[in-house]
Amino acid sequence: MTDTNSMRWRLTGYVLFCVIILVFPYILNNDYLLNKYARYLIFGVLSAALSFSWGYTGILNLGQAVSFGLGSYAMAMALKLRTIPIQTGAGGLPDFMVWNNVKALPWFWEPFHSYTFAVFAGLGIPMLLAFVLGWFMFRGRITGVFVAIITLAMLVVINLVIVDQQKYTGGFNGITDLSTFKAFGVGFDAYSLSTYYLVAGTLCVVLLGGLAITRTKLGLILQAIRDDENRVRYFGYDVASYQNFAFTLSAGVAGFAGMLYTLVMEFASPTFLSVQLSLSIVIWCAVGGRGSLLGAALGAILVTGVQGNLSESPTFLDTWMLIMGAIFIIVVLFLPNGLISLAEKGVRLLKHKSARETATHPVAGAAIATFDSKRVRES
Amino acid sequence: MSDILNQVFTGLSLASILLLVSLGLAIIYGTMGVINLAHGEFVMLGAYTVWFLQKNFGLDLLPCLVVSFFAVAAAGWLIERLIVRHLYKRPLDTILATWGVSVILQQGIRLTAGAELRYVKMPGWLSNAVPVLGVEVSAYRIFIFVLTLLLLAATYLLFARTRYGFSLRAxxxxxxxxxxxxxxxxxxxxxxxxxxxxxxxxxxxxIAPLKSVSPDMGTGAVIDAFMVVVMGGVASLMGTVASAAIIGQVSGLLAFVYNDTVAKALVFFGVVILIRFMPEGIFSVRVRRG
Known part of the structure; x- marks a missing residue:
């Protein structure tokens, strides 16, 4: 009873948020700001994806930016091949390849002439990478802190490789001077309404779809794995497959967010898979609330919004990272479930007053919550 | 023959630096179950301590080593007291908190000491090469190797023979x-x-005299140390030593054949494949997973 009740509250919150971001362009008709907010919403998608693997399944992926970056490179490669011939070498060879004395288009660039391939690659490559890494880790029953440091190591390694292979990836500069993405007769210019809606629509689908998954049996098992992996294993579930599912799905969503980011930023760069971005994703997720997809998304929008406004004054540009670090530590120490937990507490208090009911744990499903309500969450 | 020997010495030198960086990480993880993501920044702080002392007081490297040890140890002690202590029951969150610490340390150094690369002088008596088994080896690298062995021995004695080590094991x-x-x-x-x-x-x-000193030098160092800890397991000092030796030699060889980046990538994939079959590292006693 209380469970469906709290569900109604959450669903209201999610739908309200979706409506707000969808009607937003009507309130604010400014191309520059629209582009800026589209960026924040993409970070929201990214943060919600991390919340799914970290907050719901207990897999702390410190290398989330790998998926994001690979997605953005896939999109950038396709758009690069369609730039107007002035900026390209003979036979449409990308400019940075000309500068690096590459004579012919490398084989792995060829299929990116097709948009369909690029979109599938932007989703598929991060997912495949996550799946393979996940297979090795979860089958070896690696969990907790080791997953965190292995994913972080992968991030650093892949970043180094991309910077190192300048001939094929544009190195430090990344891939710039892109054409505009067109699909189904609609152009997705970075400052256009269509791009904003593509981004906002993606965030809505990710949030509502993610919420739906967490309500299914699959979602409950994922949360049970987060709370006590071994107990779920003793029930006969194949824990590694479930973990890998969450890990891979999260990587796919992050890859898609990366593709959108290329559309909005009009370039792809190694900073899209930097340690700093990965750290930021984790901070957004922690500040907003790792145990809630909406909380994580809001955390991203809030933190990047504040950052965007502060970085316009030069004093804050330098101290911003210091402030971020401090906020992060404070949230981890004192508010482990993020700002959204304050809101949920408020809602529960309200309900408690009106109905005089004892509230159950809002995150885990009823069956598991009663089964294991007293245990403190450990990784 | 001399080529092989040269390669082995390069590998040994890499391995000893790797061991020094990962030893602290492994000890902290082995005792408290905390992966200290600020470890790379501790390395960076040590390098900046030397730079600071050399620039302002013109000290030789040896006294700087002692000061570095105590200065960074004090910083570590403070961070444990203020932050890490409160998170022992939430191991994943210690990663986050120490990551926050690393950001603050990095940016703090960038704002106070500047973002540009700094250079540290090698002591004069260590800057030439010494012939060993017919191969010229840099005296400084031998110095690092010997010092690593001494520190390792000291750590072993500290854990095995002192009152503190006894309490630690308990x-x-x-x-x-x-x-x-x-x-x-x-x-x-x-x-x-x-x-x-x-x-x-x-x-x-x-490391400071070998490479340039910069605020983000810790990130690269700590990633290699992660590989050592993941591969060696945390059951014993031996695991860390052996895995540092293996990774040092292998990446030295791969870096010689390809380049540093490719070496790093290949070592990473090797370690990932290894953990599938030996999740607790190469030197661990098989225990029942609880």
């Missing part, structure tokens, strides 16, 4: 029971964290 095995026997577990944790940090500081001080 607390690692069972914190609650050892507290019943009057061991101050909180103090042991602080000291261990400080000791691990101090080792990282020495490592940073030793």
């Amino acid at each position: 607390v690692t095995q069972n914190q609650e029971v050892s507290r019943c026997f009057g061991i101050n577990a909180a103090r042991v944790y602080s000291l261990t964290f400080a000791y691990g940090a101090g080792l990282a500081g020495v490592a940073g001080a030793l």
